[in-house]
Amino acid sequence: MMRVRQFCSALILAVVVQNVAIAPQTFSSELKEEVIEKKAYTLAELRNLIHDGEMAFRTGEYQEAIAICTKALAGFETHNHFEGMGTAHNCIGISHHSLGEFTKAVRQYEQAAVVTQPLDNPRQQAAIANNLGEAYRQLGEIENAITYYEQALSMMQSSQDLQVQPILINNLGFAHMELENYALAQDYYLQSLEISSAENYQYEMSYALKNLGEVAFRQGENQKAIAYFEESLQITREIDNRRVTALNLNSLGKAYETTGQSDQALTYYQEALGITTAMGDRHSTGRVLKNLGSFFQTQGDTELAIIFLKETINTYESIRGEIQGLETSLQESYLSSVESTYRDLADLLLTQNRILEAQRVLDLLKVQELSDYLYHVRGTEETEKGTGYRPPEETFLALNQEQTEQLIIASKRLADLEKISPSNLTEIQRQELISLRKQQNAERGKFRAFLESDEVQSVIGELKSNLSTNESLSFNLSQDAKLKEQLQTIKQSGRNAAIIYPLILGDRLEIVVVSADTPPLRHTVPISPAELNETILEARQALTTPPKSYAKSSNSNASLSKLHDWLIKPIESTLETANIETLIYAPDGALRYIPLAALFDADSDQWLIEKYDINNITALSLTDFDEVSALHNFDLLAGAFPSQGATLEFGTRQVPLDGLPYAVREVETLAETVPSSSVRLDEQFNGDIIYEMNSYDVVHLATHAEFVSGRPKDSYIAFGKGEFATLEDVRDWDLSNVALIVLSACETGVGDTLGNGIEVLGLGYQMQQQGADATLATLWSVSDRSTQLLMNRFYENLLDGGRTKTVALQESQRAMLTNDKFNHPYYWASFILIGNGL
Structure with a gap:
């Protein structure tokens, strides 16, 4: 998967709305952000609204742009003006896009594509295709992004409308830079710069210069990169493009950091953070925060590095929660792009012996990995809080926010004044503008002074002091209290x-x-x-692969x-x-x-x-360990795959399955072992069994099941007659009364290349989410005969009373060690208990 890079490409608006009457059609308006008050706008007024929305977007006022363009959308709908509707959808989409709200953005772009599809307006359709390309690129789907960019460019190359072409060419270069095709990327950027310079398209020039700087930076030409960034920055300041200004500042920070000019790097990072925070651009804010964390880690300021990396993780968590409405491949791309930051923070916390905080980050990482595999992981009340902060860290964040807010207020007021033509400024406004520019220059040098201030150093000193006195071992984060509570509950059950x-x-x-x-x-x-x-x-x-003869050592x-x-x-x-x-x-x-x-x-x-x-x-x-108790008298529902084989059909894919004669015997023996049991064999073992499960304490399925790395849709549990349920289908099961679900013949496929194994625990998580306390599953397909022996002993142990599920399994596995025929771990180690087995 490709990582989300620290540079920019361009979103574009299609703002030319013609007075074209189009036959009425019905389109969904479910995507509207709010109920708009009814008002009869003329088409001229609606064109002005779209213009205002575009201006709000360009100056980083994304929420205002959404409100304005949503109002315009309602007006265009009353006129059945689909070109205007497409433009409004696109405007709303790019604003959501810039806020990191990818689900809403993609839906708006797709709606724009639908309403404009019948029209003969290549500029508008190119804008929409471009913005879809941007969404795919930022989510790591680079090849799809290139397809959309090329589609957009082909729409425009036959027209005389030169202004859109440099943006599309620039974006193609950007996508190829993601793929590390630097020479090709540079060629595209130079083409974009040539066209935009010849026509004096400053907005487009700034993007091309910015990305030429990125190519140079990636190839180690730092001074050349800085020159490009500064030239682009000068343009973006003049045209008040706050989004690209922030991205330029962030890139300048990285370039100056690389050349060892740390004070200048820090200044640029802080200004970039102030702008992205003010705009509510979480995607860009996360990048700047991560750079600040890495900066302080390189400088040896570990405490500050941890604070900024925690802020980064919490920003990612907010975005992760929002993208769950996107299609699975996009979620997977985005999540894999930020995983390293979780590991980096956990790594740093562990080196400082801040173990409970590291464990907290590891939990968030596992939730993220599960979400990467299953795409609908809800997390818990605790994980939704993100990482916890120590009191000194909270103090620092409050101080830093106060300083950043002062910079933001001054920056926004300055932006308002700079929109006014110099000839139209009043004397008071002119003096205020001069004062704010002086203040801005002064603020740029204040961040290092702020970090070295007595207040901040006192906070850092307090943090170091607490850590040096082993406060890290007993720090009472909310998750620390939960952790101790869970462990005490387990101990009270009689197990350390x-x-x-x-x-x-x-x-x-x-x-x-x-x-x-x-x-x-x-x-x-x-x-x-x-x-x-x-x-x-x-x-x-x-x-x-058990050997024919086996010795323990x-x-x-x-x-x-x-x-x-x-x-x-x-x-x-x-x-x-x-x-x-x-x-x-x-x-x-x-x-x-x-x-x-x-x-x-x-x-x-x-x-x-x-x-x-x-x-x-x-x-x-x-995992909830609040209830820790052994099973005693329980009701068992058991089903077995038939002795005859079957074939499962997944679309065009066919999966032949052998019959499991020992599975039938296994279930029949269980029925004799467990007094209160019901069995489903042959014709009765079909998909309807899922609607019976919640009436039983224990559900035992002796059947084929496979859990495939990266493909939950291809992961299945088989029933008779070729019926099956995928891992995604399990989301609809009700297991709220089930204490244990057993899958005694499942497997996980591992080839020559290892995955991250999340499909193993993804099964357990899915069952837990549907209400089951625990799941007993196998990591590879095991001999039917040995499985029958182990399962019978397992249930005998449960019925004997006083044993937890984990103890019952342990004793069953240990018993297999005494069986000369089945003492190899192939026969007993495959069985793992996931969830609350206590």
């Missing part, structure tokens, strides 16, 4: 539990451990991602032993000191493909399951 959060970073593995009675701890294991992934693949192969366990030494050995003494019996595991990345139970301790010649019972979770904030 520890939460284990590994984090895969570029040069190491960080392991976070939190328990009820010990302070949160972190352990660092130097390991490259390449070596870690290679070991995971080897371990996966060892687990899924065989060389095939070497990779599992390595993983044990990396993940468990560093925290072994901590677990022993706290008398930990239950591991609550929130794996990261490709570690999700390896069951923790199968890690092998070569020193003690033991599997990890012989020491601990294990409960997997997606993220602590998404």
Whole structure:
């Protein structure tokens, strides 16, 4: 996936509205932002409204532009004037776009395309196609963006309307720069600059110069880049284009930072932040905040770096919540583009031993990864708050906001005065303009002084003092209180539990451990991602291909032993000191493909399951441990895939499935084991079973199921007669009364290239969201006969009373170790419990 880059391309308006009468058609007006008061506008008045909306957009008054153009839209609809309607939709769209409200923007562009499709207006249609291209590009869909840009340019090349062409050419260059085709990108920018300079199109010139600077910067030509940025900045200030002014300032900050001129870099970043904040442009604000965080990290000002990266994450979280209405590929592109910032912040917090705050960020990362896979993750009340702030950080943010607001107020007033022609200024206005420009120049040099002020240094000193006195270990964020409450609830149930959060970073593995009675701890294991992934693949192969003859200490366990030494050995003494019996595991990345139970301790010649019972979770904030109780007398609904095979059809894709004779026996035996049980076999095991599930405590499905990396629509649970449910279909299930759902024959597909494993936990999350407390699933397809044995023992353990789900599973897996035929981990380690198994 392509990352969202730190430079700009151009949105354009189609503002030429002709007095054309068009036959009435019916179009949805559901996209209107508010109820507009009825007023009969003439077409001339509506054209003026659109002009005012465009001016509001160009000066960064996006909400005002939306209000004006929405009013114009209502007026054009009363006239059945579809060219005007298209222009209004486009105006509303680009304003939402600039606010980072991508769902609303795309819908407006699409509506504009619909209403203008019958018209012969290539300029307007090119504008709409261009803006759709912009939306796709900013969401990382570069190839789609290029298609729209080329479509728009082909519409205009046969016309004599030169003003739109440089923008479209510029945007094509921008897309190719995203793909790192720098020579081609530069050619496009020079073409754009040539046309716009010849016609003195200043707005278009500023974009071309800005992006020529980006090409130079990316190729290490910093002074050349700075010259381009400053030339573009001079134009954007003169024409009062605040959006591109802010982007120029941000780019200048990065360029000056790269050349070691930190004070100038900081000045430009601060001014850019003031402008983007005033405009409400969250997308650009996030970029500036991230640059500020990286700047302070490079400068060694860790406390400030953390504050600005937290602000970045919270900005991303607000955008993430808004884009959930977009199609899945766009959400995936955007989310993958910001993932590194979450890891960077967690990394930085861990290096400062701020463990609980890092765990909070890891939770947000896991929610984001789930959203990347499932596209509809709601999060919780806690995750919606974003990252937490320490009291000194809140003090700093308040001080910084006060300073930024002063800059914003002065900037907005100056922008208003600069709109007035010099010959029309009153003497008072002229003096005010001079005063504000002096103030602006003075403010640019104040940010460093602000950071070095006694107030700010006092805040930083307080933060460092608290951290040095181990305040980081007991800091009472709201999530800290929730964490302790959850762990105490588990302890009161009679099990000492520890939460284990590994984090895969570029040069190491960080392991976070939190328990009820010990302070949160972190352990660092130097390991490259390449070596870690290679070991995971080897371990996966060892687990899924049992040898004909098997010895517990065989060389095939070497990779599992390595993983044990990396993940468990560093925290072994901590677990022993706290008398930990239950591991609550929130794996990261490709570690999700390896069951923790199968890690092998070569020193003690033991599997990890012989020491601990294990409960997997997606993220602590998404798992409710408030109710911790064992199952006793429970009602069971069990269904089995038939002995005869079947074929599933996904559109043009066909998936042949073998019959599962042992699955039928498995369910029949369960019916004999569990007194209160109902079974669905053969013809009765069909899609209707989903409507029965919520009447039972436990639902057991002995059937084919596959969970595919990156493709929830291709992930399925099979029923008889070729019926199936995709992982997305599970969203409609009601499992609110279900304590446990078991899928005893499912698998996750892993090829030569590892994914991030989120499909493994995505299943558990989906079941939890529909109400089930926990899910028992398999990571690979297992022998029917061994599954039958393990499942029977598992249910016997549950019925015996007093055992939690995790303990019942642990004892079942340990029992398999005594079976000479099925003691290889292939037969027992595949089963993992996800959710509240306590």
